Amino acid sequence: MKELLGQLAEILEVEDIDITKKFTDYDEFDSLAALTILAMLDSDYNKTMKTSTIREYESIEAFCKDVLA
Amino acid sequence: MDFQFKHKKISGILTILPHKSVTFEDEMANFNFSPAKSMKLKIAMGYKEHRLAEIGQTSVDFCIYGLQYLFDSGLLSKEDIDAILFVSQSPDYFMPASSNIIQGHFGIKQDCLCMDINQGCAGFEVGLIQSFMLLEQPSINKVILLNADVLSPKVSPKDRNSRPLTGDAAAITIVEKCEEENTIYANIKMDGTGALVLNIPAGGFRLPSSPETAIMEEDAAGNFRSKDNLVMQGDEVFNFVQREVPPMIEHLYKQSGVNREDVDWYMFHQPNKFMLNKLADKLGVPREKMPANIVENFGNASGVTVPTCISYNLGEQLCNQEMLLCMAGFGVGLTWSSIMMKVGNLKFNKIIEF
Numbered sequence: 001m002k003e004l005l006g007q008l009a010e011i012l013e014v015e016d017i018d019i020t021k022k023f024t025d026y027d028e029f030d031s032l033a034a035l036t037i038l039a040m041l042d043s044d045y046n047k048t049m050k051t052s053t054i055r056e057y058e059s060i061e062a063f064c065k066d067v068l069a
Numbered sequence: 070m071d072f073q074f075k076h077k078k079i080s081g082i083l084t085i086l087p088h089k090s091v092t093f094e095d096e097m098a099n100f101n102f103s104p105a106k107s108m109k110l111k112i113a114m115g116y117k118e119h120r121l122a123e124i125g126q127t128s129v130d131f132c133i134y135g136l137q138y139l140f141d142s143g144l145l146s147k148e149d150i151d152a153i154l155f156v157s158q159s160p161d162y163f164m165p166a167s168s169n170i171i172q173g174h175f176g177i178k179q180d181c182l183c184m185d186i187n188q189g190c191a192g193f194e195v196g197l198i199q200s201f202m203l204l205e206q207p208s209i210n211k212v213i214l215l216n217a218d219v220l221s222p223k224v225s226p227k228d229r230n231s232r233p234l235t236g237d238a239a240a241i242t243i244v245e246k247c248e249e250e251n252t253i254y255a256n257i258k259m260d261g262t263g264a265l266v267l268n269i270p271a272g273g274f275r276l277p278s279s280p281e282t283a284i285m286e287e288d289a290a291g292n293f294r295s296k297d298n299l300v301m302q303g304d305e306v307f308n309f310v311q312r313e314v315p316p317m318i319e320h321l322y323k324q325s326g327v328n329r330e331d332v333d334w335y336m337f338h339q340p341n342k343f344m345l346n347k348l349a350d351k352l353g354v355p356r357e358k359m360p361a362n363i364v365e366n367f368g369n370a371s372g373v374t375v376p377t378c379i380s381y382n383l384g385e386q387l388c389n390q391e392m393l394l395c396m397a398g399f400g401v402g403l404t405w406s407s408i409m410m411k412v413g414n415l416k417f418n419k420i421i422e423f
Contacts, residue, residue, distance in 0.1 A: 030102070030106060030290065030291075031229075031230060031290040031291075031303065032106075032109060032110045032113055032114075034290075034304065035303060035304065035307060035343070036113070038304055038307055038308065039307070039311075039343070039347055042308070042311045042347075043347070043350070043351070048308050048311075048312065049304075049308075050304050050305070050308075051303070051304040052289070052304075055289065
């Protein structure tokens, strides 16, 4: 999970990710950030998701659990 | 679905671009995002400038201008045209077909098959495959493939997803019979369950344009568009391309017996630089072999990006030598198609402005 959080921190341009927050709580989360997350999921985790799904996650923790499941 | 053709070739490519160039910065103020965020998008997607038609200019106008240029320069003879294929999503009318308008404009002979094909991003490949099929007929020796789209009037100026990458353009490709034995390998796949992933909701018979369909609404990402505007589900398109295109190209290698390193150039449809670079990496193809410089300089004019890419990057070179090209288009339909063929010794391969 640490590696995934590091990648998310880079995309969202923050030092640390607060896993209790939603993606939409972060200022840098926009359509480009969402697309960058999709690309990362595809290349590094072999996962496919819709941006609306990413946007709707109750917490980043829940998102990470699904990705790493 | 696989195809195989012999004794067919491309003998010339002319790309016609609008003279009007608009930069990303020119349009940034229209978007509902901070300049810093927009600049980030610009860098990631490779947006610089794009070419847009003047108000009132249509796809047909671009084709007529290009054909006139070819007739005037002695590069094409009217009498030799046995078929006109017009591949576009921006016809002049619902009826008649734009190919008939073009035939009539030039007074091209009646023994000529005119056909409009509604295709977008894979329009060059679908158009070529259709041209090769027509050339199987003894009565058809030369096909004029017209790929043209002037879709900018349908793209909302406040849609940051689609506006910066929109381009208007046309390309004329001459496809004809030849003596050479070279085999052309091609394939097409379609998935209509994703038909509305790229869509203009209003303006057809299902939902005619009205004052209601012209109302601008904001989407979840902060873009404004109406039902009369083109809408693209960017994430669906991205996922579709990453899922379907690499296996299609792997299949084309097998089908043609060509090794990936033997391909001289990968001329792929260009939705944006981001997606194309991801695709090159996934295919294990060096990025320099898959030019991604069309969207940043001219915009994405759907089925015209591949011929533009060939004209822009290979130009005169392709008039003096032959190269093995792997071409691919993917998008609206959903449609994805690829072709492996030698292209070269062209009579012309250039860009003109209208």
